Amino acid sequence: ARTLEYPRASRLPLQWGHREIVEILLEKGATVNAMGGDDGSVLCAASIGGHHDIIIPLLAHGANVNMECGEVGSALQAATRPIQPEKSVQLLLEKGANVDASGGRHGTPLQVASQWGYRKIIEILLENGANVDAAGRDYGSALCAASSHGHLEIIKLLFDHGAHVNVEGGEFGNHLTCKTKTIQTPLEKGANVNANFGKHGTTLQITCRWGHTDIVEMLLEQEANVNVMGGDYGTALCAASCYGHHEIVSFLLDHGADVNMECGGLGSALQAAAGPVWLKTVRLLLDRGANVEVIGGKHGTALQIASRCGYIHILEILLKKGVNINAVGRHYGSALCAASIGGPDEVVISLLDHGANVNLECGEFGSALQAAAGPLWPQWMQDSEFGEDGRREYFLKSQRAELLACRTKIVQILLEKGANIDTNFGKRGTTFQIASRWGHEDIIEILRRHGGDLYADEPPDFGKDTPRGSA
Template identity: 40%
Template sequence: AVKIAAHLGHEKVIRVILEKGFQVNHNDMLCNASSCGYTSIVQLLIDHGADVNAQGGEYGTALLAASFEGHLEVIQLLIDHGADVNAKGGKYGTALNAASYMDNLKVVQLLIDHGVDVNAQGGVHGTALNAASYRGSFKLVQLLIDHGADVNARGGQFGTALNAALYTVDNLEVIQLLIDHGADVNAQGGRYGIPLQPASHWGHTRVVQLLLDNGADVNAQGGHFGTALQAASCEAHTIAQLLVDHGADVNAIGGIFGTALHAASFHGHVALVQLLLRHGAHVNEDTGGITPLWNASFKRHQQIVELLIQNGATVNTQGYYGTALQVASMYHQDSVMNILLKHGA
């Protein structure tokens, strides 16, 4: 009941409860009142001895809650009464990270004015700069950099600010800003490993070109897809041609599919398979007991099965999961089976 009263702003109810001796630090009352922006209730709780740095609730601390929700008056009140601007807790880790994720420039500035550590690590994004870069906030990214944010700091689910920025569509200005301030275009971090990989996977041609122009290693290994070319091959992007033109190794091995040809064959991208074969992709490459032909047969991509065979794919290669004919038979891919049998399976 007390928690609900704090959440709903029932100041009179809270006052009566406190006067009857209820523990002021119980049930995250201060966090709830702070997240809702009830300045007078926050003041009331503080007057009754509430610990402004108590840990608890969804956000971790009252200051984190107020910073996430953007309640400037509450933030100032908490700081005036000793709230630690660098306290850690909750999903977002720090008050600055929470405010940055919410793209709240005024809150970020207020926290900076009170000595917050702009490079503090914590929460899902790791740093405030990572959070701001993910949101695509040019002004906020600039503000953090101006106050000493490390553009190459590692942490959080994205690994780096540059990787975080790649998750937002049309975020070229922020990406350019980070690069202009020394962001390492080949830094490893997060699910995709290197910046070039997510940009290639999502088809952000201008971003890929920008990264390449600034020294991105087209053959860097790491992350979910192993290479940028394999990432592009999963989605049939014209970026694959751009990467090849910049020296991408069509036979590089890594990632969840093994090679770019494995990925293109699995996803059924005919034009991309043709492109890779024209540039010397090994048609019989076996990675983890799987060949491109096995992938195409498994996914019933008849045209690619034909194309691979025409380019020298061995139809009877025995892998960890059997032959192409066996997998086609297992999943009743009759049309694929006929093609394989016609070519000597």
């Protein structure tokens, strides 16, 4: 039997609504329930296009009204979109479509229709017994889908049909964390202002992340817990600090936010602000008692973070506060090691002028000199798949010369300040061996002039992938 999947062009009559061609294909024995393609099934393809007059013959020829069609879910889920006429939805329901089908990416038909704010279809679904609190998929519930897109009238309609205010589920947690512009209605209905679930944490945290000062004030008036932990940002203060929302940071501190509370991967609020170079926020946090020595999160102290990112102005602010310039810990080991990886050379010079130990052991990178001689990019960037069309390769090649020139200059500066060329911290070998492995010829030449020895104290994992013959 033929299927509507071959040739590929045979799906076009479904998508574009050519009923006569569809009927010819059916008369020639096309298999009506064949699966394949972006739309999954022929019934889903017709439903996506809202082609009511094509859905009828497909159902008459035995199309399975509840067949799951991949990402779009069922035909009913596919039909519940704003361009679709209500009669397609009504027809599918009359033919036995499951009103609570939850396949595909976007959840039940009610969740999909709520996402798009299509009131008439929502009313049809509710009249046919749709579960208003059904949970699952991206949005978790119809209420969250409507809240996520700011459909206030739909939110009220769902409440009128018994939607529960604190239903959990989906990426966002509950509807209160979905869209701050619609927040007043859920609060009036008794939503739990401190609900903490989903990747974004509490409503206060996500509101702080987006910088909605007026809503932050509203939530705090509703007794939102300013120091609750959760979500990607850890705390509301870290979320606001990470994005430089100075006014909100000040407001949170006035309402009892703990300035030194650790926020998970970001560390403290000061560390979160030091990365994205929010000078005003950094100054405010320091004025309110932020601890400059905290070694939390993934990337170490605020000084290490600022050094890695090359933020000379934040570096100077932290140094004036008496920060321990040789503190060791976390991914980069020390501020000097972090600066030697990221540059620019002005940061390295500033750290050395303020007493950074040029030969300090810095964890996995070894010394600052070893770090400067290493790979120009982290392994995740080298392994990234974003370059399937050549973009990654173009980016790496276009930036290589500039980055290598910066690293070469840093190596020269470190050697002039007394860096030990034969230091062999960690498993990567000496600086000469590391530079040879990565093919940094300019750095190799500088090291040769300073007496570097390729084979001195050869480490166990200095293997055959290293270009010995060229050294």
